[in-house]
Amino acid sequence: MKKLLGLMVLSAVFFGCKETNSAKVEVNTQVVSKMIKEEPTKPEETEIYEPVPPKVTVGENGVPSDAIVLFDGTSLENWIHVADSSAVKWLLNEDGSMTVKDKTGSIQTKQNFGSVQLHVEWKSPAEVQREGQNRANSGVFLQNRYEVQVLDNNDNDTYVNGQVGSIYKQSIPLAMASKPSGEWNSYDIIYHAPEFAMSGDKLVSGTITVIHNGVLIQDHYELEGTTEYIGWPKNAVHGDAPIQLQDHQDNSRVSYRNIWVRALD
Structure with missing residues (x-):
């Protein structure tokens, strides 16, 4: 009975650590994603110059x-x-x-x-x-x-x-x-x-x-x-x-x- 209780405690600790690590990974992923898509601070950071659309005139x-x-x-x-x-x-x-x-x-x-x-x-x-x-x-x-x-x-x-x-x-x-x-x-x-x-x-x-x-x-x-x-x-x-x-x-x-x-x- 004591052995069974000990295994249950170890399991709880192991899975608790795993869940904590998973949570950290998720938080870290969100931080990296936010850094990659950080809000532009200069107008030129959102300006695109290519491809240039062809010119069409109306006759x-x-x-x-x-x-x-x-x-x-x-x-x-x-x-x-x-x-x-x-x-x-x-x-x-x-x-x-x-x-x-x-x-x-x-x-x-x-x-x-x-x-x-x-x-x-x-x-x-x-x-x-x-x-x-x-x-x-x-x-x-x-x-x-x-x-x-x-x-x-x-x-x-x-x-x-x-x-x-x-x-x-x-x-x-x-x-x-x-x-x-x-x-x-x-x-x-x-x-x-x-x-x-x-x-x-x-x-x-x-x-x-x-x-x-x-x-x-x-x-x-x-x-x-x-x-x-x-x-x-x-x-x-x-x-x-x-x-x-x-x-x-x-x-x-x-x-x-x-x-x-x-x-x-």
């Missing part, structure tokens, strides 16, 4: 000097039809815009893109025809998969996850900021592409921010997957892909102008 129509101009009103050479890669049959207008030619098919850029800053200007026709999803319906697709809806919603109700400025069938816009029918709208879109593992699993979801006529309507929305007309979003692995403008096949008569993009990869 005519607000186009940045490092942007790729996809459409400036002079030609349709940067675009092809989605279905067969043929020359674009949409209408090139004298005012520097292009208009969807009904039932000729959607168009896409010849060049592939990943993460981008995209500027697009669009308008519905002044003469109002049809209603709901059949009134001036088009869309801007990032990587041919993720649609920002274009639609004339002026006095024209529809399902809100399919209205103008929605991420189609996924995200309702924070506001409806459209100009009156027949006037030019602008979309400024910040898109970060999803990332996939070699196995095909999605590692990081894509995100979309949309500013419509200066109003934030999609705030870093995390994509669930592709924007499907029927069914749930899909997440098949993909890389860079074209930017697409939609022909909705319903005489939408939507026009586009001043389209440029800056790669963010």
